Amino acid sequence: MITVTINNKKYEANEGEYALQVLKREGIEIPYLCYHEALSPYGACRLCMVEVTGGARPGITTSCTLVVTDGLEIQTEAPEVVRIRKVLLEMYLAEAPGSEAIQELARKFGVERSRFADFDIEAKGDRCVLCGRCVRVCNEVLGVGAINYASRGTKSNINTPWYGVSSACIGCTACAYVCPAGAIDIIDSGDERIMETWNRTTLKLKECVETKEFFATEKVIDHVYSKALDLPEDLKEVSAGSRMRRRASEFLPKYLRK
Amino acid sequence: MDEKVEKIIEQHQGKPGTVISVLESVQENYGYLPQQILEQVAQALGVPLAQLFSMATFYSAFSLKPRGKHTIYACLGTACHVRGGARVLKGVSQQIGVKPGDTTDDRQFTLETVRCIGCCSLAPVVKVNEDVYGYTTTDKMRGILDNYKE
Structure with a gap:
């Protein structure tokens, strides 16, 4: 355990973790878009900027890529940090004028309007902020x-190769799940899942043999079984709920008193 | 698999970080990066196709469209611009009938713009393949380009 000072208050932290992880754990508010606990730190959105006031390398840096060291001192509300944060949020408002999630985030940190809103005419209803979480x-x-x-540059975007239907996509919806801007549309209709944002890549859904609900795409099931060894074969065709019921009905009679 | 790709991949196999070199070789051999060939490269190298597409669209050295036999680079750097580079570009564009970034239907010429070739004293400059032409005008370009036509 090491000690770090955040906004003049001491906190305990684990060696090797990132400053943003400490901030999140301690409930210290800081905006971020590209960070996600399941993903490697990326340092792309620059919103989690903090000022390092002590230690070997003072200055302003992204907390999501800042490895904590004993005695580290950081400020999350230093005037310069707040100023940078607000300018960035203004830029994100202009980059993704269609994203309600981004507008909400900006509002939370005191940014209602963007001075850059008229600059990016091509952005129109765009919701993507290019944080790269989905990638x-x-x-x-x-x-x-x-x-x-x-x-590259102003034309930068995230998409499938040749902006076409993807043969690689398995329809797992993880991209939409991690997107902080709500920029990825997926529609389940009948026995099909349509990845609207990925050029309407369409995948077949599998029906649960017991409840008749569609629970996952066939490709997701194949993918899971190709990665994990020793999965019981009979779980291929049942939804999460049915899976539990099945296992419970095998398990319970053995242990319940007659 | 296409024989040429097979050979290219063979040359690079086993070495880490070969993707860019492979793409360069593909571009050299085919004149551009055809989709079917990149699909084969992705398969052979075990790299997602999306990553290859990402690299191919990031670096301006790569082209996803067929390119002409000769590439015309019209300079729009500061010095060339001041001395009428944009006018020369417009003239060349009209002569061969394509916009910058595009290739003529007969696959003879691809027109590109560049920001300074490093010989501003010759402005306005146009480069055709590796040949540099200085003090260009629309009229001069007509004669120059005729030399490259077959």
């Missing part, structure tokens, strides 16, 4: 890599 979850966690950044 990283698809590559790092799922090992699928159906989406990635495309192009």
Whole structure:
């Protein structure tokens, strides 16, 4: 255990963890978009900026990539930090004028209006802030890599190769789950899952043999079984609820008193 | 798998960080990065196709569209711009009938713009393949380009 000082108050922290993790654990408010606990730190959105006031390298830096060391001193509300944060939020409002989640985040940190709103005319209803969470979850966690950044600079965007229907996508919806801007649309209709944002890549859903509800895409099931060894075969065709009931009905009679 | 790709991948196999070199070789051999070839490269290297597409669209050295036999680079750097580079570009564009970034239907020329080739004293400059032409005008360009046509 090491000690770090945040806003003049001492906190305990684990060696090797990132400053943002400490801030989150201690309930100290800081905005961020590209960080996610399941993903590697990325330092792209720059919103989690803090000022390091003590230690070997003082200055302003992103807390999501700042490894804590004993005696580290940081300020989350220093005037310069707050100023940078607000300018960034203004930029994000202009980058993703269509995202309600971004507007809410900006409002929470005192930014209602963006001076840059008229600059990016192409942005229109865009909701993506290019934080890359979807790209990283698809590559790092799922090992699928159906989406990635495309192009560069102001034309930068996230999409499938050649902006077409993806043959790699398994329809797991992790991208939409981690998106902080609500920028990914997925529609389940009948026995199909349509990844609207990924050029309407369409996947077949599997029906639970017991409850008849559609619970996952066929490709997700195949993917899970290809990664995990020794999974009981009979779980391929049942939803999470039915799975529990099945296992419980096998388990309980053995242990309940007659 | 396409024979040429097979050979390219063979040359690079086993070495880490070969993706860019492989893409460069593909571009050299095919003149651009065809989708079917990249699909084969992704498969062979075990790299997601989306990542290859990402790299191919990030670096301006890569092209996803077929390119002409000759590439015309019209300079729009500061010095060339001041001396009428934009006008020369417009003239060339009209002569061959394509916009910057595009290729003529007969696959003879691809027109590109660049920001300074490093010989501003010759402004306005146009480069065709590796040949540099200085003090260009729309009229001069007509004659120059004729030399490259077959």
